[in-house]
Amino acid sequence: MLFFIAKSKCQRIIVCLLLIYFGYLLFKKYGQNLLVSVAFLAIFFLFAFKNSQINEVSLNEDTVVKVYPDQVKISDDWMSATGRVGKTSILISGKIAAEQKRLLASGKTVQINHLNGEVSQILPATNLGEVDYRKYYAEKRITQKIEFKNCQMQPVSFGFKEKLHHLRFNLQQYFSQMPPLLSFFTSELLLAENPSSDKTIMNNYRDLGIIHLLSISGLHVGIYTLVISTILYLLKFTDRQVFFVCVLFLFIGIFLSAGQAGFVRASLTYLLEEIFSLRKWKITGFDLLGLTCLIHLLFLPRLFMSSGAILSYILAFGLQLTQDKQGLMQSFLMNLLLTPFLLFFFFQVNVLTIIFNSLAIPYFNFVVMPASFLNLVIFKLNPSLSLKIELLLKSTEEIIGKISQTKLGLIVFGKINWWECLITVLIAIVLIAYLSKKNAKRKWKLSLAAGLMATYGMGFCLIHFPLEGQVTFIDVGQGDSILITTPFPRKVYLIDTGGKLNFSGKKITPQVNRITLPLLKAQGINQIDGLFVSHQDADHVGDVGPLLEQIKVKKLYMAKGLLNNPSFCKRIAGKTSQTKLVELLAGMQIKEPKINFQVVYPFKPGEGKNEDSLSLTFEVAHKRWLFTGDLGQDGEKEIAANYPLKVDYFKLGHHGSKTSSNPDFLKAISPSMVFISAGRNNRFGHPHQETLSTLRSLRIPWASTQDCGMISWYYGFKKPHFERFVMEKME
Template sequence: MLYQAKNNLQKLTAIVFLLYCIFLIIKKYSWFNLAVVVLILTFGMLSYFDQKTTDIQLTDQTQILVYPDEVKIEDGWLSGIGKTEQGKVTIAGNVKDDQNQYFADGNPVILSHITGEIETISPATNCGEFDYQKYYAGKKIFQRIKIKSCQFVKSRVTIFTYLHRWRYQLQQYFKKMPRLVGFFASELILAENPSKDNQEILNNYRDLGVIHLLSISGLHVGIYTLVISTICFRIKLTQEETFLCCGLILIVGIFLSNGQPGFIRASLTYLLGQLFLLKKWKISGPDLLGLTCLIHIFFVPRLFMNIGAILSYVLVFGLQITSHWSNFWRSVSLNLLLTPLLLFYFFQVNVFTIFFNMLIVPYFNYVVMPIAFLNILVFKNIPGIGQVSENILEITEQIIANLSETKLGLVTFGKISWWQCVLLLLISAIFLAFMNEKGYLNKKKGFFISAAAMYLISFSMIHFPLQGQVTFIDVGQGDSILITTPYPRKVYMIDTGGKLNFSGKKVTPQVNRITIPFLKSLGINQIDGLFVTHQDADHVGDIGPLMSQVHIKKLYTAKGLSKNPSFKKRIEKYMDQTDLIELLAGMQVKEFQIDFQVVYPFKEGEGKNEDSLSLTFVLAGKRWLFTGDLGQDGEKEIANNFNLKVDYFKLGHHGSKTSSNPEFLQKISPSEVFISAGRNNRFGHPHQETLSTLRQLNIPWVSTQDCGMISWYYGFKEPSFSRFLPEKKE
């Protein structure tokens, strides 16, 4: 209610669940009534004060404590998390070679005499995009410091110095291992991916529905406690002494995993269980999990802003109430319980997850984990074992990659609403409860049918929409526009966005972070037509990564662009199942519910700005016009050859003064114009000259810089606009 609920209905739902949980505790532990009330009041006060935050001010006295294991330095660029007296911040900035040496021995560093800028961490600006603002808010980090210059001073030595140095040394140790061995060792001990080169492995495990195997959780705690308990037994320590030894090791494990929620949950459960056993107090498995959760939230009020924490607790809850079932039905039930959360957060699910778990879990438990822990122990003295291990993992991981590439069982369902998620979770929980009872066969069938019907309705609402849309995707300094029609839904896109890569290093395409998640949230895995305006990277740079993940049926370009060597290189290996169609002014692309009319170029070109493919179409009685980066000369040609009156116009060249000729704007007479440009872009788009022209002509405008993603919906009700970011209050 305090951290997630955004409207009154969500808050009311949270309060209902809270009251229900209080009722359950009071009914089960009637003698505990007073303690329950005290606990709730304490939670309330802690959460209230936890919400209060202090803005960090950058002054001459500001100092930032930086631990080497919490930052990364690549090509002289420092990024990570630092600590000030007021709280934690994320930091980023250039470092010199001599400053870099301060971190080499693993000691913490104090940054002082800092010059730079401090800003609020930016939220997601597109539907489906990962929200770093929310992610860091869960860690009580709200601000970012962009450092221009600073001085480095070694920090004083404390107990935390040794712990962070040890963690840093482990990071460096894992980096020396072969790639796959180091990746699994780092994931299993430190709960972090040591390199961007391993993202494909994470994607493979996620698509197969077995990503949970890479989370540090109960299995790891079980291994640690088993080893420690065995050693303690051999040296004849008492049960209490063994408990203390295990507790100490688990605390160290929590630190090494950087407070990974699953590991804390498993460690707390073990320690509480052992404590109850020593005291000979009786407690059921689900109650033990509930007590663990309460204590966890007590110390980390923002716990459930972390999706990993939610999945961890829900999964273990499912394991608790299905402990006596067969492995098959247990897997079915757990997937039933987790699916609503997966659809709400990740928009897709693999219907064959049960079978992939049966295949990959044994491999992970009996191959990956032994190899990882063996290398952790002996790689330093016997480095040759690392290459042998790497050869084994390369073979097995390639098999998993091939299996993932088939997309077997993977359903791009789309994003369900919060109330659909809550309702499906309730249906799943009640269904599991009845599965535990005898004589309730009819009710089991009823809830199973209810769940199936709810999924079918949700799927139909996403994949057979009554509304279409025109959406300006916020791709920063670039263009990418999605156009869909109501059922039967057809999907079109104008440009893909993208960025120039000056470093020459492999970088994650922007489309993977923005466009692909957005398409998945809509349940889209195929585009009927992709229109490319011209060759610039900010319009077509991500076409290759997009085509590698989403089937493009038809690719439309202005005539001549397909001969451009740079453009050919981007698309040539993805064209097996895509038709390439070249267009010139006067041609039309006629589809079932929409006709695209080409108004530029009039002759074959090379794909430059002045050759930009320009399109107009009508939806719900409203005419749209898109001209790419076309300049004023091209606009005049359109005005001279077409008598266009448009309702909505995407301003040319991101609002540059080289486009949007006043006479052209007067002639097309748009009711509103849209600007797609990056925040604080180096070109200064949109230019003040262009904005002045719009003011003089009384043409209102909106920009992705201010609004984030901008969508126009039409269909069974009156067309309407929505902006992803809330409007700023003056």
């Protein structure tokens, strides 16, 4: 399975060493049954390899996609769903007619055919820190997507599987009618999904380090089986009968939670443990967990491409490793084990997690879970009582939200490398093992603890006190956002934020939340020294408001006149109390440590339109850069007439539009390379062929975020060099 993740030779060598070590452990423990063990492993790997194969789908007139109602999401007239073509799962999306929308809303399974569209591979992450949906869906054995322009739909007659999905659909609809918090918790606890696009609660819990409470896991399986067993024992059921009823409920739970990794792991562990107990076979906790993992991998070989699955099994392993400890000491040791993975996947850690957990677990076990399950029964019978329960939860969640907003105990550490994660995990495991030994020497314990702290300290210093600076074109799709940092002492600047126009009027998750902020966190950045906004367009400053709300910005720079623009003022209203606003005109300079920004446009105040775009130039490592926003050719001529610039690197104006990047201007500034920031398959056709033809005729090479994803230029400790985040041709 690790070969699905391993990319470099070094990673594959480590995987091989781990396999050799695993084989050694098997031989040492089960040497007397070596032949049986080898045969079992051979069968396991063959079966797992067979299950890892994913058939590719091609679109033709005979292609039929089956879609279950609980796997469909509809926003206005746009449908997105997970479908099945034969035995292959695939994502499908497209605009639907009103009649088709009514059919899907009825909760029936449908067959979609006569598709007019195209099949493509699911795109990987294109920025550092961004969620990699290619890996996320690969774990679910989905690698392709269909986007259709039109299609036909027919309902499918109800079979057993269709009835099960219809039941889950009905539960989704039932939960959606509940008050918001009860709907959220019930959906998370039973269906392992968030019914709303609002991530506020998730973010609050994540910042406090208690996000695991929202995942269906061993804790919930233990509570379910305990409650069911207690009731059945009171009704005089036998052990076997109780076991079979619990297994039935757990299988239903697995289906309802769509195979959530933590729930499957805990259910398999319960199943195996009870079988061994009923058969009076002995098995250690570690062997039970290992057997659970092998069976899980047998059916989902790509399981550990999911961070949730990794954290679930690490948590279970940690519980076994610290079973002789109690209370706060066990929580502390568990956090030692989990921290490397939290830094690798989420780039931050809360040092007060132990305290927050000790307070949150009773609240969750004795308030949230009982309230959610009680509401399942009473919501239809007594909605007013549900509203009272909602008010109780709301008051508590507001307190949690206020604590989360203080960022108390939260450290934005940054993303550690895979080898740093491996080293810290191994040291933590050895340290925990030594702490459990009564006769272990104190000096070894202290040495391991010091080694662990030194590893973290070294990683923190490398991230927060970098020897290199960068100029990075963030891939924000159809828009602009450029990150500029200097070597230690690091200063951070951003030119534009990107953003999207929202025509629906509905609340949507800002792009900055899923792209820019994770990128900054991955680099350990928790404040911006200077934010430059070029003009009013949403694809440049649409996310300025959400960015100002979530990260400290010392200074906000803009062209003079933009503060008179009502649209822009509305974006920043009430969000700049701790930010200094600075208006700029051509000829002004922003002198900062290790970098000096020169303003070359506009020459007079404007309204924040394209022709008023703030244009900047600066020089680092003997290389001059120029950024002109969406400035048109007339503005470029003014710059050329007033500033005889020669630049090394230039971001093409207006995403490579033919309205910018005049040939004479390009000749005048004579760049050695230019960059294009534009969305894939954007409706404007950027970059225009006229612009690309101009670049070819002038023999100026270019790089585009459409093909490369995030593009970074590093300078400082090493020789200046470019890196592109995506190493394959983007579709």
